[in-house]
Amino acid sequence: MMTREIRIIPLSEMPAFVGALMQGHKVLAPTRNDDGLCVFAWLAAPEQADWTCGIPQVPPKQAFLPRTEILFTYHREKGRETITPPPAPEPQIALGLHPCDVQAVKVLDAVFSAEPSPDQPYLARRAATTLIGRGFTEQDPLVFCRELGIDPMDNRDCDAFLVPLAGGQAEHTTSRMALEILTDKGVALRLAYDGFPKAGVEDLAAIAEARKQSAARGVPLLDMAVIQRRLENIFNSDLWNRIHEPCVGCGACAFLCPTCHCFDIQEEVMGQDGARVRVWDTCQFDLFTRHASGHNPRLSQKERSRQRIMHKFSYGVGKFHIPFCVGCGRCIAVCPAHNDVRQILKEISDFK
Amino acid sequence: MPKQVDLKTIARDLLTKGKVEVFIGYQAASLPLAAAPLIIHGAKDSVDASQSMAPDAERDMMARKVAALIFDDRCEMNLVNYLHKFKDRKTAVVVKGCDSRSVVGLLQEKQVDRKNLVIIGAPCRGVVDRRHVAKLMGCDASREVDREGEHFRFQCAGSWKRVKVADAIYTACRECQVHNPVIADYWIGAPVPQPDLPELTAEMEALRKASPDHRWTRFHKEMSKCILCYACRNLCPACYCKTCFADACKPKWVGRTDDPSDAMLFHLQRLMHLGGRCTGCGACVRGCPMNVDLRLYNDHLRSHVKQEYGFMAGMDSAVHPPLAMYSMGDCNEFIR
Structure with a gap:
């Protein structure tokens, strides 16, 4: 992608930069909650953005697919209904996304813009969003985005991108961030970054070096084509008996997955007033596929666990040519049964 | 005293x-x-998970898995939850002190058949709270635990740190009153000493004395973290309803929005269902991806059941739980 310009922001000046972004935008960024857990959350103050976080446990998908989204509200009186659409989304910035989380946004884009029924609420929020990615020089042991071909220094699909300079992220010694402006939406943030100096020759060399080192860290790629082909042939295999067995059927993996996007539509009614809302849902729940008749085509956890893997690594690839997994490792971190998706993929690859 | 045996x-x-x-x-x-x-x-196995495997391959897989068995300070999950999956099959399960109380609970509620169960008791001094250790170490990837008397040694990014056992294990383990299994056919270790603990923890005393406003603020804050993924419910051995109230949809009882009142309603109802049944194993707290601290509320409930009925859940399978029985000698007239 053509870089429009590059500014250098000292780490100590990041709150000033974030504060400037917050003028006229809601800003979603990595922050630590009271328990010390890194999560993506809407900032109330610029200092809350935390640059020591790796991949926050709560993904940034809430910026585009809130946990609860009002589709419309209504008022009923004397047999007549008045329907009010929700207000248009405010301009917002998703800040500090790891390249794998940026890839996850691409997955959501593919799903929610698919014809014949592009999802208007999603697209409206997406259009109102400026994406600022962030490069990482270190990789948490749970993260396997490199194995999926995602380079943690890649700025593609971002409007702007932060490259940490000097020192590794693990030692928390990053002293400056290089802000790459990549699109018109990025340029529109000029007021926030204009006060910072342009990158000098040495900075440009440091950025190039960081990218070069990242690219040089070759890891064996997972062969997604092989996995997809294998999955097409093992729908009825006994393998799923083993894979699902430790799963307790909670929705932690799906709710914290940056690409899982299934939802339920519910009515929230109080007297004459009501709202039609959509809320996060997951194929891991029995209720997800239970028909009105009571019949459930995915009767047990076996079918539900299979669905999760199939959707991510077969159906997604077949329909949108992109795996619905970005290797962020969140599901590995939160699974109470430690049912590691990397091991599941290995079992599938090795299965004869 | 059950026989002491080697796990594998x-x-x-x-x-x-x-x-x-x-x-x-x-x-x-x-x-x-x-x-x-x-x-x-x-x-x-009458419902073998690997029916299509050749007998040799099957034996190999079994041997490999047996060789991989462990029991140590990392084994936090309450495996009793899995007994629901294998209801009518002869099943052996490894249980810590806390987990053994879940077995007793299921026996009391006739959810498992003792004849089908082989209980492998594992005396336990507490399991490591890895999220807390990560915080102590300032590193999310602490590894290589090593126990030296009353200390653990953790390694993180090349450096070692000694941490007191009491600082590294779960709060539920620090407050555990049953380190040794209450029911077992075999033991895989020698019994461990049970420390003397006060009837009510200082935290519980403080909570009971706190103002309603303070308690409400705290409850609101805890509930606001919940994303309704139901990991707590699905990990709880005592939560085995075929259709949970939270999954009822004709009519819908519990909403799924991010309004904290939905999480509150879910957790309050679940708490009520666990009154006199929760054994305090801590599975719900350990499994929560959002660090919702349900422990305090479960502890509160248990301390009330103990105070009012002198009952501790999951201690004796011959005793009926107080909220599942009545007595003609009850002091309350309405129940007689």
Whole structure:
């Protein structure tokens, strides 16, 4: 992608930069909650953005697919209904996304813009969003985005991108961030970054070096084509008996997955007033596929666990040519049964 | 006193001699400081998970899995939850003190048949809270735990740190009153001493004295973290309703929005269902991806049941739980 310009922001000046972004935008960024857990959350103050976080446990998908989204509200009186659409989304910035989380946004884009029924609420929020990615020089042991071909220094699909300079992220010694402006939406943030100096020759060399080192860290790629082909042939295999067995059927993996996007539509009614809302849902729940008749085509956890893997690594690839997994490792971190998706993929690859 | 045996030896014996169809134990997980459940199917499993395998391959897989069995400070999961999956099959399960109380609970509620169960008791001094250790170490990837008397040694990014056992284990373990299994057919270790603990923890005393406003603020804050993924419910051995109230949709009882009142309603109802049944194993707290601290509320409930009925859940399978029985001698007239 053509870089429009590059500014250098000292780490100590990041709150000033974030504060400037917050003028006229809601800003979603990595922050630590009271328990010390890194999560993506809407900032109330610029200092809350935390640059020591790796991949926050709560993904940034809430910026585009809130946990609860009002589709419309209504008022009923004397047999007549008045329907009010929700207000248009405010301009917002998703800040500090790891390249794998940026890839996850691409997955959501593919799903929610698919014809014949592009999802208007999603697209409206997406259009109102400026994406600022962030490069990482270190990789948490749970993260396997490199194995999926995602380079943690890649700025593609971002409007702007932060490259940490000097020192590794693990030692928390990053002293400056290089802000790459990549699109018109990025340029529109000029007021926030204009006060910072342009990158000098040495900075440009440091950025190039960081990218070069990242690219040089070759890891064996997972062969997604092989996995997809294998999955097409093992729908009825006994393998799923083993894979699902430790799963307790909670929705932690799906709710914290940056690409899982299934939802339920519910009515929230109080007297004459009501709202039609959509809320996060997951194929891991029995209720997800239970028909009105009571019949459930995915009767047990076996079918539900299979669905999760199939959707991510077969159906997604077949329909949108992109795996619905970005290797962020969140599901590995939160699974109470430690049912590691990397091991599941290995079992599938090795299965004869 | 049950016989002390070696974990792998007894597993191999039970599985190869067809004394059990399924063995549920622990194996090292892919994450540092964590153990994952390991479910092993025996040669005589009537619903074998690997029906299509050749007998040799099947035996190999069983042997490999038996060799992978572990029991140590990492084994936090309450495996009793899996008994619901293997209801009518002869099953062996590894239980810590806390987990053994869940077995008693299920026996009391006639959810498992003692005849089908082989209980492998594991005396336990507490399991490591890896998220807390990560915080102490300032590193999310602490590994290589090593126990030296009353200290653990943790390694992180090349440096070692000694941490007191009491600082590294879960709060539920620090407050545990049952380190040794209350029911078992075999033990895989020597009994461990049970420390003397006050009837009510200082935290509970403080909570009881706190103003309603303070308690409400705290409850609101805890509930605001919940994302309604139901990991707490799905991990709880005592939560086995075929259709949970939270999944009822004709009519819908509990909403699923991010309004904290939805999480409150879910957790309050679940708490009510667990009154006199929760054994305090802490599975719900450990499994919560959002660190919702349900422990305090469960503790509160348990301390009330103990005070009012002198009852501790999951201690004796011959005793009826107080909220599941009545007595003609009850002091309350309405119940007689």
